[in-house]
Amino acid sequence: MEYETVIGLEVHAQLLTKSKMFCRCSTDYTSAPPNSHVCPVCLGMPGVLPTINQQAVEFTVMTAIALHCTISDYTKFDRKNYPYPDLMKGYQISQYDAPFGHDGWLVIDVDGQEKKVGITRVHLEEDVAKLLHRTIAGEGSYSLVDVNRSGVPLMEIVGEPDLRSPEEARQYLMKLRSILRYLGVSTGNMEEGSFRCDANISIRPENSPDTLAKVEVKNMNSFKAVYRALSYEEERQRKVAAAGKRLFQETRGWVEDRGVTVSQRSKEYAHDYRYFPEPDLAPLVLDRAWVEEVESKLPELPEARRNRFEAKFSVAVGTAASLTSSKEMADYFEDCLKASREISPKEISNWLLGEVSRIINESGVDIAEFRKMVAPEGLVRLAKLNSEGVVSAASAKSVLGQMYQKGESADDIIKAQGLGQISDAGAIEEEIARVIKDNAPAVADYKAGKKQSLKFLVGQVMRATRGRANPAVVNRLMEKRLEEG
Amino acid sequence: MKLSREEVLRIARLARVGLTDEDVDRLREQLSDILENFEALKQVDTTDVPPTTQSIPLQNVTKDDEVAPSLSQEQTLANAPRKEGEYFRVRAVLE
Numbered sequence: 049m050e051y052e053t054v055i056g057l058e059v060h061a062q063l064l065t066k067s068k069m070f071c072r073c074s075t076d077y078t079s080a081p082p083n084s085h086v087c088p089v090c091l092g093m094p095g096v097l098p099t100i101n102q103q104a105v106e107f108t109v110m111t112a113i114a115l116h117c118t119i120s121d122y123t124k125f126d127r128k129n130y131p132y133p134d135l136m137k138g139y140q141i142s143q144y145d146a147p148f149g150h151d152g153w154l155v156i157d158v159d160g161q162e163k164k165v166g167i168t169r170v171h172l173e174e175d176v177a178k179l180l181h182r183t184i185a186g187e188g189s190y191s192l193v194d195v196n197r198s199g200v201p202l203m204e205i206v207g208e209p210d211l212r213s214p215e216e217a218r219q220y221l222m223k224l225r226s227i228l229r230y231l232g233v234s235t236g237n238m239e240e241g242s243f244r245c246d247a248n249i250s251i252r253p254e255n256s257p258d259t260l261a262k263v264e265v266k267n268m269n270s271f272k273a274v275y276r277a278l279s280y281e282e283e284r285q286r287k288v289a290a291a292g293k294r295l296f297q298e299t300r301g302w303v304e305d306r307g308v309t310v311s312q313r314s315k316e317y318a319h320d321y322r323y324f325p326e327p328d329l330a331p332l333v334l335d336r337a338w339v340e341e342v343e344s345k346l347p348e349l350p351e352a353r354r355n356r357f358e359a360k361f362s363v364a365v366g367t368a369a370s371l372t373s374s375k376e377m378a379d380y381f382e383d384c385l386k387a388s389r390e391i392s393p394k395e396i397s398n399w400l401l402g403e404v405s406r407i408i409n410e411s412g413v414d415i416a417e418f419r420k421m422v423a424p425e426g427l428v429r430l431a432k433l434n435s436e437g438v439v440s441a442a443s444a445k446s447v448l449g450q451m452y453q454k455g456e457s458a459d460d461i462i463k464a465q466g467l468g469q470i471s472d473a474g475a476i477e478e479e480i481a482r483v484i485k486d487n488a489p490a491v492a493d494y495k496a497g498k499k500q501s502l503k504f505l506v507g508q509v510m511r512a513t514r515g516r517a518n519p520a521v522v523n524r525l526m527e528k529r530l531e532e533g
Numbered sequence: 534m535k536l537s538r539e540e541v542l543r544i545a546r547l548a549r550v551g552l553t554d555e556d557v558d559r560l561r562e563q564l565s566d567i568l569e570n571f572e573a574l575k576q577v578d579t580t581d582v583p584p585t586t587q588s589i590p591l592q593n594v595t596k597d598d599e600v601a602p603s604l605s606q607e608q609t610l611a612n613a614p615r616k617e618g619e620y621f622r623v624r625a626v627l628e
Contacts, residue, residue: 065598066598066599066600067596067598067599067600067601072596072599072600072601073600073601073603074600074603081606081619082606082618082619082620083606083609083610083619083620083621084603084605084606084609084619085603086603086604086609087603087604088604090603091609099594099595099596100594100595100596101595101596101598102595102596102597102598103597103598104598105595124586129547131547131549132626133621133623133624133626138549179626180620181625181626188625189625190622190623190624190625191622191623191624191625191626192617192620192621192622192623193620193621193622193623194619194620195609195621320547322547325586326586327586327587329594330587330591330592330593330594331586331587331592332592332593332595333592333593
């Protein structure tokens with residue numbers, strides 16, 4: 049039987065507020081000593097009162113609007129009770145039945161076709177403490193608690209089970225992260241845990257509305273891990289079904305180094321969260337005028353920017369999509385164009401999607417890191433030196449690599465290493481004379497009518513000058529010399 | 534109607550409270566009394582009263598996104614039954 053894969057993703061994103069969700073402790077805990085960004089509210093001390101962070105509310109509403117959600121007029125927080133030491137209070141303040149936004153969608157690109165993926169809800173809650181698990185021989189296991197992360201605003205975005213493959217899931221995540229970054233509400237960094245994803249995945253006979261057992265996959269810490277875990281899981285479920293065995297509804301954890309998901313059924317018990325309205329927090333009534341004001345202040349989002357790039361800079365659809373998939377890349381592109389009118393959008397996009405992308409992929413950094421070493425002005429200067437023939441295309445690539453490594457300007461590197469293109473006829477003539485002398489057979493071939501030999505001889509000159517000679521000049525002079533002599 | 538032993542034990546487990554047999558018997562009575570009082574409240578006609586989660590008519594109480602100093606690590610860990618270095622130490626909670 050043919051099966052179809054059904055995937056829905058739940059994403060948690062830490063919001064970029066300065067202070068925590070319900071108190072004034074700093075959210076900047078990554079480099080802070082453990083338990084140093086903690087107050088009585090974080091610790092759930094008796095008698096303390098939480099207060100809602102207005103900025104977190106605004107960030108969540110911005111996101112819900114960008115995801116085309118219906119924004120609730122009335123919303124409130126609820127207590128989600130569960131006994132786990134990552135919650136100092138014994139409950140997490142979350143939202144149960146009145147999320148900020150619901151019933152939205154975002155668009156992903158599937159094989160060149162646009163596909164709308166439903167967003168169930170967008171709600172706001174607080175992050176939990178970090179647990180470190182320790183085992184000491186003879187003493188057994190125990191856990192250590194760092195409360196710094198507890199109370200950091202956490203936005204949850206629940207997607208509809210509209211995704212049909214691991215690739216669609218990856219596209220969805222990339223798109224969602226791109227939107228959050230454009231909005232400036234989250235860093236979207238999966239490796240650092242500020243953007244987390246759990247997946248529900250099941251299979252169903254094609255054209256049947258009924259899925260087999262739904263499996264929740266956790267513990268995926270990168271985009272690649274999500275893709276790999278879901279690929280593994282859809283395969284596993286098909287194999288179990290094909291063998292005529294039963295699939296269980298369960299939670300499975302992705303084990304990165306083994307490339308498998310394993311059942312976490314050991315701790316399975318029916319959750320009884322006993323949700324009830326948080327009596328310490330007054331409900332929020334979202335004023336329509338305020339929501340409209342937030343909407344009017346939204347920055348340009350990826351799709352709008354892509355359309356503008358296509359129209360304004362006449363770049364191809366695919367190019368515009370690549371340039372705008374990350375806000376930082378799109379900003380870099382526009383800053384380059386602002387820096388100089390002499391360089392065309394096409395030239396800049398060639399640099400960014402070519403050599404610059406190669407460097408950042410190879411170094412495993414992003415364009416923001418690249419920008420710290422090579423400012424848009426610096427790249428534009430290099431592009432200009434290249435287009436003016438001061439430096440050859442091959443040398444320019446090597447210069448860019450060094451600009452990124454050393455943070456020096458193109459002019460300094462070209463000068464220090466004598467990489468300037470040789471267009472001076474005299475210097476080139478000298479090399480040509482030597483090459484002709486050393487390659488008598490090729491010269492003879494040329495004279496016998498084998499015109500391809502010209503290419504070989506030009507190549508020898510280029511090699512002798514380490515790519516610095518202007519190829520057009522070499523070609524012209526070499527041909528002239530051969531015809532003459 | 535009196536709560537069953539099982540119901541009391543389940544509530545105790547969720548609240549992370551250990552109970553003796555006597556406690557269970559006593560709480561079956563006391564919790565049942567409390568529930569009976571809620572039954573009494575249920576007799577009030579609330580047809581035209583919208584549900585509320587608050588007893589005082591407050592809404593939209595928020596704070597600006599500003600940072601204030603936290604407690605010192607020493608203060609934070611002062612009441613911990615068990616600690617290790619800069620951390621609270623708790624029983625193993627491996628998943």
